[in-house]
Amino acid sequence: MQEMDEFIAMLRDSAEGFLADFQASPGAKTEIAVPRPLNRELWTAMAELGWLGLLLPESQGGLALPVAAAAELAEVMGRYRFPVPYIEAAIMPAQILAAADNEALAAELISGETLFSLAWQDRAGSDAAFAACVLSDGQISGQKSFVAAVEPGSQLLVCVSSVNGPAIVLVNSDADGITAQRSATASGSFCQLSFDKVACAPLLAGPAAEQALASALAAGRLLASAFLSGLSRACLRDTVDYLNQRQQFGRKLSSFQSVSHRCVDMHIHIELTEAVWRVAAESGDAASLSAAKARASDVAQDVCRQAVQLHGAMGFTEECSVGEYLRLALQYGNWLGSAKSMRRAFQSARTAEALA
Amino acid sequence: MNSLNVNRDEMDDADFRAEFRAFLAEHYPAELKQDFHRPFRRLRGEPANDWLRTLQAHGWRAPAWPRESGGMGLSFRKQLIYHEELEHAGVARIIDLGETQLGPTIIKMGSPEQSEHYLPRILNCEHVWCQGYSEPNAGSDLASLRTSAELDGDEFVVNGQKIWTTHANDSTHIFTLVRTGKFEKKQQGISFLLIDLDTPGISIRPIINLAGEDEFCEVFFENVRVPKANLVGELHQGWAVAKALLGYERVWIGSPALAGKALALGEHLVQQLGLEDDRGVMDELAQLQADLHDYRLLYSRTCDAIADSGKAPGPEVSMLKVYASELLHRLTEFNVEVGAEYGAVVGDVAIGGDSTADMQADLYWQLMMARPVTIFAGANEIQRDILAKTVLGLQA
Numbered sequence: 016m017q018e019m020d021e022f023i024a025m026l027r028d029s030a031e032g033f034l035a036d037f038q039a040s041p042g043a044k045t046e047i048a049v050p051r052p053l054n055r056e057l058w059t060a061m062a063e064l065g066w067l068g069l070l071l072p073e074s075q076g077g078l079a080l081p082v083a084a085a086a087e088l089a090e091v092m093g094r095y096r097f098p099v100p101y102i103e104a105a106i107m108p109a110q111i112l113a114a115a116d117n118e119a120l121a122a123e124l125i126s127g128e129t130l131f132s133l134a135w136q137d138r139a140g141s142d143a144a145f146a147a148c149v150l151s152d153g154q155i156s157g158q159k160s161f162v163a164a165v166e167p168g169s170q171l172l173v174c175v176s177s178v179n180g181p182a183i184v185l186v187n188s189d190a191d192g193i194t195a196q197r198s199a200t201a202s203g204s205f206c207q208l209s210f211d212k213v214a215c216a217p218l219l220a221g222p223a224a225e226q227a228l229a230s231a232l233a234a235g236r237l238l239a240s241a242f243l244s245g246l247s248r249a250c251l252r253d254t255v256d257y258l259n260q261r262q263q264f265g266r267k268l269s270s271f272q273s274v275s276h277r278c279v280d281m282h283i284h285i286e287l288t289e290a291v292w293r294v295a296a297e298s299g300d301a302a303s304l305s306a307a308k309a310r311a312s313d314v315a316q317d318v319c320r321q322a323v324q325l326h327g328a329m330g331f332t333e334e335c336s337v338g339e340y341l342r343l344a345l346q347y348g349n350w351l352g353s354a355k356s357m358r359r360a361f362q363s364a365r366t367a368e369a370l371a
Numbered sequence: 372m373n374s375l376n377v378n379r380d381e382m383d384d385a386d387f388r389a390e391f392r393a394f395l396a397e398h399y400p401a402e403l404k405q406d407f408h409r410p411f412r413r414l415r416g417e418p419a420n421d422w423l424r425t426l427q428a429h430g431w432r433a434p435a436w437p438r439e440s441g442g443m444g445l446s447f448r449k450q451l452i453y454h455e456e457l458e459h460a461g462v463a464r465i466i467d468l469g470e471t472q473l474g475p476t477i478i479k480m481g482s483p484e485q486s487e488h489y490l491p492r493i494l495n496c497e498h499v500w501c502q503g504y505s506e507p508n509a510g511s512d513l514a515s516l517r518t519s520a521e522l523d524g525d526e527f528v529v530n531g532q533k534i535w536t537t538h539a540n541d542s543t544h545i546f547t548l549v550r551t552g553k554f555e556k557k558q559q560g561i562s563f564l565l566i567d568l569d570t571p572g573i574s575i576r577p578i579i580n581l582a583g584e585d586e587f588c589e590v591f592f593e594n595v596r597v598p599k600a601n602l603v604g605e606l607h608q609g610w611a612v613a614k615a616l617l618g619y620e621r622v623w624i625g626s627p628a629l630a631g632k633a634l635a636l637g638e639h640l641v642q643q644l645g646l647e648d649d650r651g652v653m654d655e656l657a658q659l660q661a662d663l664h665d666y667r668l669l670y671s672r673t674c675d676a677i678a679d680s681g682k683a684p685g686p687e688v689s690m691l692k693v694y695a696s697e698l699l700h701r702l703t704e705f706n707v708e709v710g711a712e713y714g715a716v717v718g719d720v721a722i723g724g725d726s727t728a729d730m731q732a733d734l735y736w737q738l739m740m741a742r743p744v745t746i747f748a749g750a751n752e753i754q755r756d757i758l759a760k761t762v763l764g765l766q767a
Contacts, residue, residue: 275759290669362657
């Protein structure tokens with residue numbers, strides 16, 4: 016336990032240095048409404064730090080860390096508003112590859128030489144994943160929505176239905192028969208993918224496929240919560256710094272109660288967020304995880320929107336970093352479950368617990 | 372009476388919890404439990420003293436006091452378990468300020484003679500204490516208090532008025548903050564003085580609150596002569612004496628226990644009125660359920676941090692009081708709103724509905740009893756000022 020605490024402290028420490036350097040670099044600034052390609056050089060550097068294989072078992076060349084450790088890393092990434100699809104392209108695919116026990120693919124993910132993306136979602140606002148795409152005669156046809164981090168040559172892990180039930184198959188994103196409609200997000204893009212008789216390789220089938228997806232979603236939700244928690248904290252800190260500097264009517268803005276009390280409420284909400292995702296990381300229970308994602312999604316979007324107001328006209332410009340925070344809050348606050356849908360999931364899990 | 376000598380602080384946490392749970396199940400009177408009629412039930416007067424004596428007789432009284440002072444000497448972590456079990460068993464709250472505030476103050480700042488005289492009398496309920504801090508013009512701005520105590524020989528002569536003194540009409544004694552001198556800083560020149568309410572010159576007037584109860588009082592002092600020996604700590608240094616315990620007060624006020632009772636009432640109401648298919652109601656309820664769930668986690672995280680550090684709580688615990696009290700507001704408001712016409716009733720009502728059995732509840736009382744929690748012990752606006760300055764570093 017203590018060893019793990021020390022390891023996590025080291026991980027956070029090294030992440031701080033790396034992420035601070037990145038944030039100061041010219042490539043860090045995100046653009047509006049432009050799909051951001053994944054920076055392969057940066058991805059390789061992350062691979063060298065061991066981040067891509069953090070959760071994979073040692074037998075597959077990973078570090079076999081608990082998901083709580085990865086969440087700590089995501090929290091630091093949030094603090095530096097790191098616009099790189101780490102959750103999408105490393106954490107979630109790794110859960111699938113770990114379940115598939117595929118050493119060769121895992122090695123490609125860990126080294127960063129191949130990019131992976133999990134194409135799971137059938138439609139907006141739903142966890143349905145195995146109906147919109149059908150496997151037949153070794154080929155898949157159908158649709159996948161909101162597929163994140165699809166890059167040229169990416170390996171897609173596609174959730175499909177087959178005569179034998181749910182399955183996850185492997186398809187190269189450049190394969191014939193795939194069309195993609197791309198929309199921009201803060202740190203990358205979503206693709207609406209259409210498959211028309213695309214040849215695929217089998218990876219997982221039956222309950223194992225469902226379980227693998229469930230663990231990928233759980234890990235994704237936990238890390239998104241931690242990321243949003245760190246993001247909110249940094250956004251509030253920057254706002255407090257601004258309020259302590261800016262003067263109007265001969266007073267610092269921070270001295271106005273209507274301003275300072277709003278900051279206090281944001282602080283309390285961030286403390287709540289951190290308490291919940293940390294418990295969810297350790298307990299892994301469904302109710303706490305849903306509560307964490309609901310809280311983090313709500314709080315991050317609220318804090319970042321309020322930061323716009325508290326920065327005044329400056330907050331409405333791209334001259335300061337508030338917009339970058341807010342766009343990331345929109346991305347991770349509405350993907351993998353909005354606040355409202357996660358609160359409903361929390362309520363169902365809680366009711367089920369009470370009945371059990 | 373082996374149970375009196377046993378050091379329960381040395382017990383395993385789980386054993387400790389089980390033993391206290393069993394004790395409460397066996398000894399706490401069922402008719403005094405919290406229910407939908409009185410979800411935040413408080414005991415006062417004789418029923419309160421009876422229960423405190425039962426605790427005392429079985430070695431469960433004064434969890435935070437050191438064993439040499441007659442308490443249980445529990446670590447902060449075990450105190451948390453103790454409070455969790457009281458909540459779990461539905462034990463009514465008791466505002467026993469002798470135990471929670473005065474005792475620890477005397478132990479920390481009082482003289483050996485004061486400890487010897489007062490502590491046993493607190494434990495056996497011979498003395499029941501109330502707190503005389505607030506005044507008509509010194510509420511949240513407590514340091515502006517004006518009730519004066521002038522030294523005349525071996526006695527202080529006290530003149531002035533206290534207000535919002537909870538349960539003064541059930542108490543035998545009052546611990547007060549009084550002005551003994553005027554200095555540049557208004558926090559200086561305040562002293563901490565113990566006063567017997569039987570002393571000539573004291574009169575008490577109960578005030579009826581919005582819940583229809585005479586919980587708090589005005590206390591008037593007219594040339595009340597108090598022995599000099601009743602001063603706790605140094606002359607003029609009463610502010611520091613009183614402040615030493617404020618952090619712990621905010622931790623206990625921040626307990627999620629009351630909110631838990633209010634939510635249980637709300638969930639039962641939703642069922643009783645057959646609102647489980649009303650998506651709007653269920654979403655509002657989900658928000659409150661999530662808020663309490665998350666707050667419980669924050670509360671235990673904060674308490675664990677205090678327990679681990681072994682230090683007194685810092686200013687950050689103000690956030691507990693702010694959030695818990697405002698959550699209590701929202702919960703009790705939800706209960707009135709989903710109650711529809713039942714929410715218009717002032718007092719008890721049988722709430723019928725889809726379920727065969729009626730439900731007895733008092734939606735008015737719970738709404739009103741939640742109101743002062745955002746006001747007392749430093750209004751939430753003041754707590755936010757404290758947090759803004761000390762925790763967030765927002766400059767004045």
